[in-house]
Amino acid sequence: MTTKAGFFARRSVAAGCLVAAAFFSSSAAAQPKPIPEIVKKGGRFALMVDGAPYLVLGAQCHNSSAWPAMLPKVWRAIETLHANTLEIPIYWEQFEPEPGKYDATVVDTIIDQARERKVRLTLLWFATWKNGSSHYLPLWAKRQPDKFPRIVGKNGNIVDSPSPNAPAAQQADASAFAALMRHLKQKDAERTVILVQVENEPGAWGSVRDYSPMAEKLFAGPVPAELLKALGVNAPAGANWTAAFGSNADEYFHAWSVAHYVGQVAAAGKKEYPLPMYANAALRDPVNPGPAGTYESGGPTDNVLAIWRAAAPAIDVLAPDIYQNDPVRYRKVLELYARPDNPLLVPETGGTAGYPRLMFAALGHGAIGWAPFGLDYTSYSTEPQGMPRMAPENLNPIGLNYQMLEPIMREAARLNFEGKLQAVAEEQGQARQTMDFGNWKAVVTFGAGGRNNSAAGNPTPIGRALVAKLGDNEFLVTLAYGKVDFTPSAAGAHRDFLRVEEGGYENGVFKPIRIWNGDETDYGGLSFYAAPQILRVLLGTY
Ligand code: DGJ
Numbered sequence: 001m002t003t004k005a006g007f008f009a010r011r012s013v014a015a016g017c018l019v020a021a022a023f024f025s026s027s028a029a030a031q032p033k034p035i036p037e038i039v040k041k042g043g044r045f046a047l048m049v050d051g052a053p054y055l056v057l058g059a060q061c062h063n064s065s066a067w068p069a070m071l072p073k074v075w076r077a078i079e080t081l082h083a084n085t086l087e088i089p090i091y092w093e094q095f096e097p098e099p100g101k102y103d104a105t106v107v108d109t110i111i112d113q114a115r116e117r118k119v120r121l122t123l124l125w126f127a128t129w130k131n132g133s134s135h136y137l138p139l140w141a142k143r144q145p146d147k148f149p150r151i152v153g154k155n156g157n158i159v160d161s162p163s164p165n166a167p168a169a170q171q172a173d174a175s176a177f178a179a180l181m182r183h184l185k186q187k188d189a190e191r192t193v194i195l196v197q198v199e200n201e202p203g204a205w206g207s208v209r210d211y212s213p214m215a216e217k218l219f220a221g222p223v224p225a226e227l228l229k230a231l232g233v234n235a236p237a238g239a240n241w242t243a244a245f246g247s248n249a250d251e252y253f254h255a256w257s258v259a260h261y262v263g264q265v266a267a268a269g270k271k272e273y274p275l276p277m278y279a280n281a282a283l284r285d286p287v288n289p290g291p292a293g294t295y296e297s298g299g300p301t302d303n304v305l306a307i308w309r310a311a312a313p314a315i316d317v318l319a320p321d322i323y324q325n326d327p328v329r330y331r332k333v334l335e336l337y338a339r340p341d342n343p344l345l346v347p348e349t350g351g352t353a354g355y356p357r358l359m360f361a362a363l364g365h366g367a368i369g370w371a372p373f374g375l376d377y378t379s380y381s382t383e384p385q386g387m388p389r390m391a392p393e394n395l396n397p398i399g400l401n402y403q404m405l406e407p408i409m410r411e412a413a414r415l416n417f418e419g420k421l422q423a424v425a426e427e428q429g430q431a432r433q434t435m436d437f438g439n440w441k442a443v444v445t446f447g448a449g450g451r452n453n454s455a456a457g458n459p460t461p462i463g464r465a466l467v468a469k470l471g472d473n474e475f476l477v478t479l480a481y482g483k484v485d486f487t488p489s490a491a492g493a494h495r496d497f498l499r500v501e502e503g504g505y506e507n508g509v510f511k512p513i514r515i516w517n518g519d520e521t522d523y524g525g526l527s528f529y530a531a532p533q534i535l536r537v538l539l540g541t542y
Pocket of ligand 1: 131200
């Protein structure tokens with residue numbers, strides 16, 4: 001669009017009047033969109049996109065789906081899901097086919113197609129590490145095992161995991177990642193890309209650490225002073241890893257080495273274009289972790305988060321990939337990763353029946369985003385492998401979440417950032433759950449209940465609920481498979497539904513489509529089944 005001032009500015013340039021041109025063009029040019037960032041206030045976090053809190057209603061495609069020929073099958077799933085963010089890999093082997101020659105055609109295709117669909121992107125940099133191995137190295141790098149070495153196990157065996165103590169490999173990865181970020185900076189003034197994952201589940205399976213001669217030398221050397229300081233360990237200056245950390249030394253050494261490497265790659269990219277960046281973790285069991293070596297070693301598992309924080313300051317978020325389809329473990333992971341020094345982001349989780357409701361447990365812990373893995377129509381399935389092929393009915397339970405949240409996405413993100421939002425998932429035997437908002441309690445009962453709010457629960461726990469405080473006596477509500485009622489904290493007072501409006505937000509303004517009254521409000525609360533409905537509820541007492 002040509003604005004009047006812009007038109008004048010161009011005419012002035014043509015007339016050779018450069019000062020006037022500069023004046024007019026700067027006053028007329030559209031403000032550049034702010035770069036997405038993660039902000040923190042009062043121990044809570046928000047992912048800012050276009051200057052306002054944003055909630056990632058995400059989906060990750062399969063590992064081999066980020067090729068132009070596959071994209072139609074990815075986008076169809078994103079559409080079924082109503083996801084607002086696609087998490088999609090960028091493969092080092094594709095991006096740098098020859099040393100120092102970069103090919104941005106695929107990333108550009110992905111960005112252009114995302115824009116057409118008004119979907120944002122999280123790019124996953126599959127490079128030195130992918131699930132603890134290095135299978136995404138470019139071919140030319142795979143052919144140079146001296147420069148890109150694998151680690152050596154305790155018994156001298158070669159382990160299929162890249163060594164983090166390989167400076168040339170680190171520099172090659174960092175240069176390629178910097179080139180990607182440099183490209184994004186010039187390509188993406190629209191901020192279609194909002195987050196970048198650096199590597200994928202870095203660490204090692206099959207050995208707690210690298211025992212190569214090079215690693216042994218470092219292991220026998222002093223622990224970096226900044227690590228001792230960050231962990232508050234009182235070891236004598238120059239103490240080596242064993243002296244400082246005893247039986248944890250092997251694991252801590254590998255965590256530091258991997259985190260430092262990933263942190264350097266992230267820093268090189270951030271220097272070009274400072275998008276928010278995260279590293280994802282293959283978790284250890286949050287309840288019974290077992291000894292080091294029984295889970296992936298060196299990644300941001302819950303016991304080494306402080307090491308990662310110290311070693312990789314360019315990484316903004318340490319994010320759990322939660323495949324624990326057990327509510328106790330799921331919740332424990334949420335607790336472990338929602339820390340005052342770490343925003344909660346769930347970049348991968350299961351996509352099968354038990355998971356969708358757990359998004360609400362994550363929101364209840366302040367999550368800035370949530371994304372199940374492997375959601376596209378490329379006819380591949382990871383969990384369980386081979387079957388079932390993905391069909392719309394597999395995606396609908398997640399799609400219900402996103403349809404519930406889409407019309408309040410910005411408001412939910414802001415209210416959560418402000419500490420005014422609570423959300424819960426149904427659990428077996430916990431059909432009734434209460435959210436305390438001070439002057440009001442929101443009482444959620446899952447399952448089809450009677451007028452008396454009997455809480456039967458659903459045959460399998462699928463209920464989910466979100467309540468946020470808009471004002472002293474006003475709430476935003478959305479649920480599935482349950483009912484909510486409110487009780488005033490004032491003694492002897494009774495709840496009165498003054499006005500219950502169904503609707504959604506458009507550009508920050510609530511637009512009602514109808515008022516609920518009569519049966520919809522008289523039967524002991526507000527009932528929801530599987531339709532995505534948003535209510536704005538004004539309460540009074542009598
Ligand atoms: C976690 C990894 O991060 C993904 O890339 C994928 O391999 C899934 N596991 C498969 O379950």
